[in-house]
Amino acid sequence: MQVLDELCARKGLNKTALLRQALRLYQTIDQRLEQGEKLIFESSDKSEKAELVVL
Amino acid sequence: VSAALSNVFLREGASGRLVPAILHGSIQPRHLDDHQQHWKPLMASSSAQHNHWDWRQKVRHYSSRLSHQSFAIECAGVAQGLMIVNTMKRCRIPAQANRHLVYVEYLEAAPWNRGAGQLYKGVGTVMIAVAIQLSIEEGNQGRVGLYSLPQADSFYGDHCGMTDTGPDTSYDAHFPLRYFEMTHAQAAIFLKGPKSDET
Numbered sequence: 001m002q003v004l005d006e007l008c009a010r011k012g013l014n015k016t017a018l019l020r021q022a023l024r025l026y027q028t029i030d031q032r033l034e035q036g037e038k039l040i041f042e043s044s045d046k047s048e049k050a051e052l053v054v055l
Numbered sequence: 056v057s058a059a060l061s062n063v064f065l066r067e068g069a070s071g072r073l074v075p076a077i078l079h080g081s082i083q084p085r086h087l088d089d090h091q092q093h094w095k096p097l098m099a100s101s102s103a104q105h106n107h108w109d110w111r112q113k114v115r116h117y118s119s120r121l122s123h124q125s126f127a128i129e130c131a132g133v134a135q136g137l138m139i140v141n142t143m144k145r146c147r148i149p150a151q152a153n154r155h156l157v158y159v160e161y162l163e164a165a166p167w168n169r170g171a172g173q174l175y176k177g178v179g180t181v182m183i184a185v186a187i188q189l190s191i192e193e194g195n196q197g198r199v200g201l202y203s204l205p206q207a208d209s210f211y212g213d214h215c216g217m218t219d220t221g222p223d224t225s226y227d228a229h230f231p232l233r234y235f236e237m238t239h240a241q242a243a244i245f246l247k248g249p250k251s252d253e254t
Contacts, residue, residue, distance in 0.1 A: 012154065021142075021143065
């Protein structure tokens with residue numbers, strides 16, 4: 001719960017708002033993955049790309 | 056604004072008096088019917104830059120997404136304004152960069168509520184107030200962002216007091232719309248009262 005509290009403080013959100021955002025993000029990513037798309041992170045200088053494997 | 060229905064007020068253009076209206080926390084099929092049957096015929100002869108918006112398609116596309124919420128204002132039994140917002144996007148202006156905000160994807164007033172001789176004034180103002188209120192409820196302190204069609208630039212910049220970050224070529228290189236963002240302080244000022252004529 002400390003991690004959750006810290007995340008809430010960092011984002012300036014209460015737990016309800018944070019969990020709402022998490023669910024929205026989860027649904028968005030899940031829908032894209034269901035369509036066969038990949039979730040990829042790219043470094044700020046665009047030199048590296050890594051696929052995030054979501055189970 | 057999360058509730059299914061709320062009472063709001065619009066200003067009758069001819070008399071200047073306030074009239075009660077209903078804010079719906081989601082666009083209903085009858086609002087889409089109003090758009091098709093009452094708005095569209097009047098829009099055929101207008102030069103509004105959002106004439107091509109297909110609200111039925113938009114509602115179908117976004118209705119199952121937790122990230123989006125739609126709103127409709129109804130007065131005298133007819134839809135007077137429609138809006139779809141996204142609650143997942145983040146701020147861009149340096150003072151609040153990367154913080155969450157409520158992003159207005161689409162906002163449109165009925166054609167008889169635009170320009171000279173408006174039947175009802177205040178549809179756009181009420182919708183922006185709704186976006187601010189939702190932003191507050193989401194813990195985003197009233198922060199709101201949107202891309203504006205050129206015909207609405209002065210409404211968002213002058214009337215709503217939002218920060219104009221200028222044309223954004225990343226949105227569309229050939230038709231770079233201006234991006235506007237509202238801070239917590241600007242939202243508080245907006246909620247105190249309008250700066251100019253209502254739209």
